[in-house]
Amino acid sequence: MARQVSRLELAAIAKAFGSTRALEDVSLSVAPGRIHALLGENGAGKSTLMQVIAGAERPDRGSMRLEGLPYDPVSPGQARERGVAIVHQELSICPQLNVRENVLLGAEPTRLGLVDARRARQRTERALRLLRGADRPLDPDTLVSELSPAEQQLVEIARALAHEAPKLLILDEPTSSLGGDDVERLFASLRALRDEGLAIIYISHFLEEVRRLADDFTVLRDGRAVLSGEVQASEDDDWIAAMVGENVTQGAASAVRTPGREALGCTGLVSASGLAGVDLSLAQGEVLGIAGLVGSGRTELLRALFGLEPFSAGQVRVRGQRVVPSPAAQLARGVGLLSEDRKSEGLALALSVADNLTLSKLTPFGRWGVVSPRRQRGVAAAWVDRLRIRCRDVSQPARELSGGNQQKVAIARLLHHDVEVLLLDEPTRGVDVSSRAEVHALIADLAARGKAVLMVSSSISELLETCDRIAVMRRGVLGAPRPAGELSEHGLLAEASGA
Amino acid sequence: MKAWLARPWFGPLVALVVVYLLFVWLSPDTFARSVNLSTMARQTVVVAIAAVGMTYVIIHGGIDLSVGSAVALTTVVIARVLERGSGPLVAVLAGVAVASLAGAINGLLVARLRITPFIVTLGTMGALRGAAKGLADEQKVDADPSGLDQLMSALSPSSPWLLPAGVWIALAVAGLAALALGYTVFGRHVVAIGSNVRTAELCGVPVARVTILVYALAGALAGLAGVMEFSTLTVGDPTDSIGLELAVIAAVVIGGGSLAGGQGSIAGAMVGAVLMTVIRTGCTHVGVPNWVQEILTGAIIVAAVGLERLRRRR
Known part of the structure; x- marks a missing residue:
């Protein structure tokens, strides 16, 4: 397909953090007037790549060109000046300010030290006009706290567009906190922006969204761009195969463990935090995994079971007894x-390892x-000895430990408490490879000794390696758990992302 | 040696020694005399006892602005009870009980209604002051101190106790409170909540109960400080101790307390309280006018915290 000059062209971008290579060799071309989806599992390098493009990180190798001209931003500010803006996953707006003030925040046009009201109004209106796909235009004088989540998201996008000549907009999972209607409203605005000639890079875990919205796609895996092309000309299966790669992890059926009676269970759990009727039964001596995207309700389920978040309907059982958590x-x-x-x-980071461990x-x-x-x-x-936690001594503040060792302190607290049921939310997030293997061995050992483990992880291969059974959570609903031996990474990823 | 250097009260202690020696050098005839030492100790007692409670509150991550009003209310309650002919012990218990109750109400409001401590205690600061004025009919309440004045009055030079009872009580309270902070489940929970309340909740720490207890303890100690204040005044005075809470907070902060919670020490707060007395007394001895003292004290508060920040950054 013949296109005009690329809006953004990346050539052989590489970036390492210490010994971790986040990006190995990424080449990418984003065309003007197109929405380009970026796909990949957690840790594939999507965020790092966006940081590089938005000027927050500098690449170790490789080069970038913006509209054919060399592009090497040293700061997010410089990237913005060139017309490259990023909207992050978490909303960063000031609810007590109105739409105009939020849109111009940090870039208020001034005259003699005062905000130049006329120019401020012009610039806000221009930015909001770009979003005209919204079914009702945003009023610049409305307080942002009075807007819906989708409209707040639009305010963020408007802020990204308020600069002189927006050329490229990067959106990092913009729908993760939005409901169905809000997603449609956002998509309408994004399509309108595309038709104005803006190039958009869109990161999402939801394959169905990508199919509805995007024109082109690129799949990242282990810091490499492994597949790219036009959305129309490819199948969901191709994407998933590219995301998962060759090293297909199959669940290992554990022969050693014999699950016993129910240790923890719930029926019909509904909560304002997003649970939509969850049933679950966790047996003694088993490791049950929950797969699902961020925002699917998996973390909220663990927190409701533990009593950190209230639920409006349903019940929780511990060893068959109904309890109020x-x-x-x-x-x-x-x-x-x-x-x-x-x-x-x-962890209370300022407190010592000993205080944290025994709190x-x-x-x-x-x-x-x-x-x-x-x-x-x-x-x-x-x-500290048993789990080989690396610290100077137990009075060292937890803050000074590495991520993996901090995590071991948090796990050691559960072991010290001698709990029978462990609710593990991302037990190996931000943990180095060797500590990760140790945590996995520890989980296996606990289950072998009759403890019940409920584990949430964004890494499906991790779940397949460690769990006896796995259930998929999607938009607040938990599917039936199935033996890990019968599941594949490919199938679970497809289920979780709604392909 | 290194462990000593890292203690939060080490910096303020050095400052205290330096300031003390400075005044000894400037005013050797009067300042260094033992009578003066005893006087300064007596003048520190009220702030010191209240600062013990405030240290708990600040480490817990809160603040208590109602201390001055609670002290004044306590003096009025004691005077009123004595006036009715009850014994000094009953009067003291009544005074401390009222102040503890006021503290527990602070704690309840903070823990159950989740109002920020600043607002809650700003409110009770006014309310307790009003209650004191009402109970006293807006004037000083005279009553026979029934021996309570002995707690704080200067001893005869021949006494084997060296310092008046109030000073020893303050030292004992501070010692017990420091031990409780470091070596009891309650104390460790206070530190944990101030350090990271979400972690404390995750670990099953009874956050609400500890919060109520902390403010009740601060109230009880404000009551005890009120007993000492009554002993000094020998009347119940509803307009007494206005602004005392700021001196108390200053003592805690000079001693390494962080308003963000999780940090602070009883020893540091005691050093802070003594430091402020030394500056005030020393300036008087040297003949520095009152307004200079006030500027100096203000500068010391900011300098103490600023130096601590710099020390930690390295």
């Missing part, structure tokens, strides 16, 4: 949660709730 009560019943958010929830069960020394720091350190040191 709260963190303290669930811990007392032997149910523990490993948070996916290690830095802001899983849920500070073994009182004698009566009156007196704690013996010596004994506390002794207990912690034993776990």
